[in-house]
Amino acid sequence: MEIKAPDAFSGGKTPSFEESARESLADAQLRRNLGKATQTIRAKRAVAVEEMPDWEQLREAGRALKSRTLRHLDEYLLQLEESVKRAGGQVHWARDAEEANGIIAGIAKSHEAKEVVKVKSIATDETKLNEHLESEGIEAFETDLAELIIQLAGETSSHILVPAIHKNRSEIRELFMQKLGARDLSDDPPDLANVARLYLREKFLKAKVGISGANFAVAETGTVCVVESEGNGRMCTTLPPVLVTLMGIEKVIPTWRDYEVFMQLLPRSSTAERMNPYTSFWTGVSEGDGPQEFHLVLMDNGRTEVLDDEIGRQTLNCIRCSACLNVCPVYERTGGHAYNSVYPGPIGAILTPQLVGIGKPGSDSLPYASSLCGACYEVCPVKINIPEVLIHLRGKVVRHKQDEGGIKGKLDPENVAMKAMAKTFSDRRLYEGAQRAARIGQWPLARGGAIHRLPGRLAGWTEARELRPVPEQTFREWWRSRNGSAEGPGS
Amino acid sequence: MVEVEERFGGRPGLMTSAREEILHRIRRATHDVPKDEHAEDVPVERGYRKRDEAPREEIVARFAERVAEYEATVHRVNEDDLPRAIAEACERRGIEQLVVPPGLPEGWLPDGVELLRDGVSMQLSNEELDGSDGVLTGCALGISQTGTIVLDAGEAQGRRALTLLPDYHLCVVREEQVVGLVPEAFQRLEETVKGEGRAITFISGPSATSDIELNRVEGVHGPRTLEVLIVA
Numbered sequence: 001m002e003i004k005a006p007d008a009f010s011g012g013k014t015p016s017f018e019e020s021a022r023e024s025l026a027d028a029q030l031r032r033n034l035g036k037a038t039q040t041i042r043a044k045r046a047v048a049v050e051e052m053p054d055w056e057q058l059r060e061a062g063r064a065l066k067s068r069t070l071r072h073l074d075e076y077l078l079q080l081e082e083s084v085k086r087a088g089g090q091v092h093w094a095r096d097a098e099e100a101n102g103i104i105a106g107i108a109k110s111h112e113a114k115e116v117v118k119v120k121s122i123a124t125d126e127t128k129l130n131e132h133l134e135s136e137g138i139e140a141f142e143t144d145l146a147e148l149i150i151q152l153a154g155e156t157s158s159h160i161l162v163p164a165i166h167k168n169r170s171e172i173r174e175l176f177m178q179k180l181g182a183r184d185l186s187d188d189p190p191d192l193a194n195v196a197r198l199y200l201r202e203k204f205l206k207a208k209v210g211i212s213g214a215n216f217a218v219a220e221t222g223t224v225c226v227v228e229s230e231g232n233g234r235m236c237t238t239l240p241p242v243l244v245t246l247m248g249i250e251k252v253i254p255t256w257r258d259y260e261v262f263m264q265l266l267p268r269s270s271t272a273e274r275m276n277p278y279t280s281f282w283t284g285v286s287e288g289d290g291p292q293e294f295h296l297v298l299m300d301n302g303r304t305e306v307l308d309d310e311i312g313r314q315t316l317n318c319i320r321c322s323a324c325l326n327v328c329p330v331y332e333r334t335g336g337h338a339y340n341s342v343y344p345g346p347i348g349a350i351l352t353p354q355l356v357g358i359g360k361p362g363s364d365s366l367p368y369a370s371s372l373c374g375a376c377y378e379v380c381p382v383k384i385n386i387p388e389v390l391i392h393l394r395g396k397v398v399r400h401k402q403d404e405g406g407i408k409g410k411l412d413p414e415n416v417a418m419k420a421m422a423k424t425f426s427d428r429r430l431y432e433g434a435q436r437a438a439r440i441g442q443w444p445l446a447r448g449g450a451i452h453r454l455p456g457r458l459a460g461w462t463e464a465r466e467l468r469p470v471p472e473q474t475f476r477e478w479w480r481s482r483n484g485s486a487e488g489p490g491s
Numbered sequence: 492m493v494e495v496e497e498r499f500g501g502r503p504g505l506m507t508s509a510r511e512e513i514l515h516r517i518r519r520a521t522h523d524v525p526k527d528e529h530a531e532d533v534p535v536e537r538g539y540r541k542r543d544e545a546p547r548e549e550i551v552a553r554f555a556e557r558v559a560e561y562e563a564t565v566h567r568v569n570e571d572d573l574p575r576a577i578a579e580a581c582e583r584r585g586i587e588q589l590v591v592p593p594g595l596p597e598g599w600l601p602d603g604v605e606l607l608r609d610g611v612s613m614q615l616s617n618e619e620l621d622g623s624d625g626v627l628t629g630c631a632l633g634i635s636q637t638g639t640i641v642l643d644a645g646e647a648q649g650r651r652a653l654t655l656l657p658d659y660h661l662c663v664v665r666e667e668q669v670v671g672l673v674p675e676a677f678q679r680l681e682e683t684v685k686g687e688g689r690a691i692t693f694i695s696g697p698s699a700t701s702d703i704e705l706n707r708v709e710g711v712h713g714p715r716t717l718e719v720l721i722v723a
Contacts, residue, residue, distance in 0.1 A: 037705050057538035068533035071524045074517045087688050093509040145711055146702035162702060169703050189703040193711050200712065205617050221684050231655065231698040231713025238651045239617060249513065254530065256684055260674035261539070263693075267637075274557065275637035275695040278713060280651075283688035288611060289650035290690060300513045308520035 007156065008341040008352045009097065009126050014362025017369040020338040030166050030335055037165045038325075038332045044272035045323060045379070052268070061261045063383040066317035069254060070307060076219040076252045077298060083222030087284020089294040097127035100299045104129060104211065104244050105136045107295055111242055113138060113209040117200075119226060119236040120144035121213025122320060123246045123299065125157065125342040126355075129211070140211070141203050143232035145196050152179040158336030158344065160322035161270050166335055200232070210240035210291065214247035215319070216262055217296070220255040223283045224296065227266060227276055237280050243291035249298050250307075250316040262319060265381035269321035302355035311392045312354050317382040318347055324376035324386060330369055339366060346376035350389040358393070358400045367393035413457060438470040445469075543635065543671020550635045554669045555721055557638025561696020562709055563717040573663070576720050577601055577627065580661055584716070590615065590626040590657055592649025599627065599663070609649050620652055625659030626714075631683070633669040633721075634676045637695060640664060640719065641676060644689040651690055660697075660714040665722045 008014050024030060049055050069076055081091045094100035108116055116133065118124065118140050130140040130151075142151045146164040150157055152175055157163035164172070173187040182195045212233065217224045224245055226233040237243055253262065259281075267276045285294050306312050325331045325345030336344030340362050341352040349370055353363040367390045376386040398418075401409055409415060424430045445451045446469040454462045461467065507515075543550055559565045568576045578601040581589060588605045600606060607623055609615045620626075629647030630640050640662055642648045647663075654660055670676050683689055698713030709715055 033704070040705050054539040057536070061535060061537050061539060064533070064535040068530055068535055071521060071528070071533055072530040073521065074514050075530060077514070077517075093513055095509045095512055099509060143712070144702070145700045149702070162705065164702055165705075172703060189706045189708045190710075192703055193700060193708045197711055201621070204712075205621065221688070223684055223688075229698070230700045230711035232711065234651065234655050234692065235712055238655060249517075256681055257674075257677055260677040261537075263677075264539075264673050271701065273695070275634075275639045275693065277561070277695050277697070277699045279693035281684070281691040281693075283684060283690070286644065286650075286688065286690050288614070289644055290652075298513070300516065304513065304516035304520045307517065310523055 008356050008360070008363045010128060014340045014360065016362055016365035017334075017338055017340070018365060020340055021334040021369070024334045024338045029168070031333065033166055033168050034332060034335050037159075037162065038327075041272055041326045045269065045326065048268040048272045048274065051274075052264070058261055058264050059381055059383050062265050062319075062381055063317060065253060065258050065261060066382055067314075069252060070250065070313055070316055073249065073252070073307065076254060077249060079219040080217055080222060080252050080296075081298075083219065084217075084224075084284055084294075084296050085222075087222045089222065089284040089296055092295060092297045094297055094299040094301070096301045097299075100127050100246055100297055100301065101129050101132035103295075103297055104246065105133055105138065107242065107244050108133065108138050108209050109136065111208050113207075113242075115139045115141065115203070115207060116209045116211050117141050117143050117203055117207040117236050117240065118147075118211045119213070119228065119233040120147050120163070121211070121246060122157075122160065122342050123213045123248055124211065126301065127246070127299070129246070141200070141207075143200050143203070143236060144228075145193060145230060145232075148196055148200070149175065152176075156337065157342065159325060160320055160344070160347075161325075162322075166337070204232075204235045204239050207236075207240045209242045209244065210236035212236050212243065212245045214245050214251050214296075215266070216253050216259065217247060217251055218254070218256050218258070219252050221283055223256060223281050225259070225279060225281045227263075227279045229271065229277045231278055234278055234280050237282060238290045241291055242293045242295075244295045244297065246297045246299060248303055249300055250303055250318075266319055266321055269319075269323040269379070269381040302357070305357065306351070306354040309354065309392075312350070312389055314384050315347070315350050315354060315389060317384050318351065319382055320347075321381055322347075323379040323381065327375040327379050329371060329373060329375070334369075339369065341366075346370060346386045346390075347384070350384075350386055350393060353393055353397075358396050359404060364397045364400075367391075367397060432474075432476070435470055435474055439472070442469050539674070540672055541674045543675070545671065547666075550671050551666050551669050551721065554633050554635040554638060554664075557635070558633075558640070558696070558719050559638075561638060561699075561717075563696050563719055565719045565721065567721045567723065569723050573720065573722055574598055574601070577661065577663075580718055580720070581625070581627075584625060584659055584661075584718075586624040586659070588623045590620060590623045590653055592626075592628055592647060592653050594646035594649075595627065595629065596647070609653055614650075615653075617652060617656060620656035623657045625661060626653050626657040627661045627663075628654060629663050629665075630668060631691075632676050632679060633664045634671075634673060635669055636672045639676070640694045641680065642692045642694065643680065643683050644691075645683070651692060654692070654694075655713060658710075658714055659716045659718070660694075661718045661720070662694075663720045663722060669721075 092103045133140045149164040159165040169187040176182045214224045215227045328346050331345040339348045343351045349366040372387045451467040555565050581601045590607045631643035632641040697717040698710045700711045
């Protein structure tokens with residue numbers, strides 16, 4: 001299955017969520033892999049969180065720290081810049097993906113690097129850094145096991161944390177035998193991991209430039225951190241003589257001590273562990289230890305647009321834990337590819353349209369990829385009210401259609417119907433008149449106390465649900481007959 | 492800043508630098524924030540636990556238990572027995588070449604093993620580290636709540652590559668180095684970070700991945716075996 005459709009961050013028309021979801025839902029193997037994986041991690045996370053008597057206090061502190069940072073983001077970024085420079089690092093600013101890629105490629109070329117090693121970074125997926133480096137004659141090696149798997153398969157990630165969640169062990173075995181020339185390989189996960197270890201160790205030892213993302217960076221001290229499991233993050237940030245880190249501007253946190261909040265929230269929410277196997281913290285350059293040249297690239301790429309929306313702003317609280325993916329009933333069935341973005345699941349449904357802007361058909365469909373059940377909000381370690389933002393964005397999508405659609409938009413049947421409905425609902429006489437009209441109009445449709453199929457364009461609504469008919473007598477009518485008065489309640 | 496950006500492929504032709512423009516965009520986007528509001532004015536309620544009040548013995552026992560839950564091997568030993576415990580661990584593992592960081596107590600070093608000493612002026616090459624059989628270090632801290640070992644590139648730990656390339660890490664943790672909760676660890680590390688700015692590594696069990704069907708597999712890139720000696 002070739003899954004390299006243009007995503008929300010590349011050019012071209014991205015398919016809508018509904019179109020892509022239909023394809024994913026037809027893939028039985030994918031659904032089996034996903035179901036097993038999300039159920040496992042959901043149960044594990046619940047145990048890891050239950051162990052913490054102060055989980056709610058930590059969530060609240062996390063939310064508040066992010067809110068503080070975002071409200072004063074300019075000051076914190078300037079402080080971060082100063083701290084990193086003081087510690088011997090260099091800081092670059094990038095307005096968008098193209099500028100970020102250009103800066104990183106420039107650094108690699110200045111060291112005549114033909115190969116670079118990378119630790120999993122969604123920011124670099126967002127900018128399509130690997131493709132850009134390739135066009136400049138530089139080969140980028142993904143070193144996270146899952147990233148290696150999807151890079152070898154020529155696919156894209158389907159989960160923030162477990163990018164190859166859609167692949168099972170026998171598919172991975174096939175891939176390694178084909179692409180890495182491994183022979184006599186079993187499908188035992190330790191054997192598969194060992195093949196990757198041997199292949200990548202060689203890359204680590206000779207790489208001149210390492211590239212990473214950042215989970216957090218502290219304004220006060222300039223300390224950047226990468227949270228991981230395998231040790232490839234340690235390799236990439238320690239062994240090559242030059243290190244380049246790309247981070248979204250929202251990843252800054254105020255002080256060193258604030259790690260005490262986020263380093264409790266993140267591991268339990270993402271891998272459901274008390275602590276992830278490895279976390280690296282580095283402050284600029286340390287003499288005689290690790291890279292002697294460090295570049296930090298601060299990237300906007302749409303984040304200031306998200307910041308500009310007072311309701312949408314909380315989306316930037318996200319610490320990329322992926323807990324919301326694992327609890328989402330929609331994600332569990334469609335998987336990550338249906339979202340056509342490097343940010344899948346509930347967080348992707350609100351982050352992607354805000355980053356790329358409303359008005360692209362593909363990403364405009366994302367706020368609707370939810371049943372609004374609220375499970376994502378409940379597990380979010382930094383309390384992003386995802387349902388609230390989803391509804392807010394749905395409103396923006398509709399308004400955009402009205403504003404930008406011209407005469408065609410104004411005459412769009414859905415639009416006309418909604419406008420008429422808004423008028424009817426805001427006027428008592430019109431509303432009661434409509435009820436009487438509906439009672440007469442519905443008789444050919446209502447069968448046994450339910451409407452099973454609406455006619456014409458409305459049929460879509462009843463495709464998946466029944467509709468209750470308008471009752472013989474409304475509450476207002478009953479109230480009036482009971483009191484013998486003409487006044488309805490609360491009118 | 493502008494020169495650096497130009498040198499590395501930033502866009503020099505534009506009127507304002509990327510830095511100025513991003514800062515401008517942020518200020519425009521946060522126009523709802525009152526001008527006289529300071530960052531510290533935004534309330535942050537820190538109602539979470541800061542300190543584990545349990546008895547010391549309980550804190551240390553929990554540390555041992557939780558390190559072991561990550562599939563690391565844990566032994567609790569007395570100070571006097573430490574050299575023997577180290578020698579036994581190396582023998583069990585069949586170590587011939589052992590990497591030794593600067594500042595490691597000489598009394599810990601086992602006999603009959605070739606020592607690869609990493610020096611400040613004479614650093615071992617990555618290939619030497621990769622080809623060794625293991626590394627012996629101390630640590631900066633242990634965190635009981637999470638079973639985490641913290642290295643801060645200080646005394647008896649050495650630079651980061653030493654504990655990364657060898658496939659076996661034998662780590663000595665003194666009981667008094669074990670703190671209760673995560674916030675206690677960050678508090679203790681604050682001075683190191685603000686002072687010398689040394690790199691800090693949190694290690695919770697051996698290298699692992701859950702990338703294949705979410706099965707935890709020990710050892711992809713880091714040391715596949717972690718053995719911990721907790722010294723009373």
